[in-house]
Amino acid sequence: MPELPEMENYKIHLNNKITGQTITAVDVNRIKSINVNPNLFKKTVSNQKVLNVSRRGKHLLFHLQNGQVLLLHLMLGGWMYFGQETDKPKRTIQVRLSFGHEHLYFIGLRLGYLHLHTPQDAEKKLSHLGPEPLDPSFSENEFMDRLKTKHGRLKTALIDQDFIAGIGNCYSAEICFHAKILPIKDIDELNNAAKSQLYQSMKTVLSEGIRLGGYMENPFFKEDKKTGGFHKHCQVYDREGQTCQRCGAVIVKEMISSRKTYYCLNCQK
Secondary structure: OOOHHHHHHHHHHHHHHOOOOEOOEEEEOOHHHOOOOHHHHHHHHOOOEEEEEEEEOOEEEEEEOOOOEEEEEOOOOOEEEEEOHHHOOOOOEEEEEEEOOEEEEEEOOOOOEEEEEOHHHHHHHOOOOOOOOOOOOOOHHHHHHHHOOOOOEHHHHHOOOOOOOOOOHHHHHHHHHHHOOOOOOEHHHOOHHHHHHHHHHHHHHHHHHHHOOOOOOOOOOOOOOOOOOOHHHOOOOOOOOOEOOOOOOEEEEEEEOOEEEEEEOOOOO
């Protein structure tokens, strides 16, 4: 599932590609991917200029000239591609927004969605989300205070979107590895030094994930060489049975709350 770095990477590319551009046509091939009547969706979105694209947690918001907002959550298996018809992936397209001869394809929206909202409704939909972990105003003290309200395993807290927005399976594993803390450890067992390190590791790993284009390897456009660059830098995620690059032990996988969790039992304490 795309997480904060993947969605931030998409946001950057989308603002470069479609900000200021007009949506010339709309195709909806899967009605369940939208939240209103398809004809109303097309009528409201067509011929609208995209003012900008913003991100909140794992969501993207397409701000249209008429004041409406398209709220996107890709969920598990969702991704996007931008290009001409001849370049599009050989995959089922759930929704397509056209910008003249170029198109934005929404792919794999079996669980994901592209919903039409007023700005007020979009804000309400996202109001439950916790703070943005890379927001300069999200201080270490606030992180510490929020941790005091959490109990149970660390992994479960990190992927709780009400606690902190944008972190999922991949980056929770990478953050814990960077901090040298086991994701299966109980939060109540962490001392202040460990919590401080966790905060710094969160900032470092997420920033690096954005810089390298996230871990999802499907390119966003034909000449895209950046998207997915973080995948080969993952230290534990999806590396079960492989050698830990820090200590040489074997990476293990464990299911926590039905989520795959990867870690090194030797150098994460």
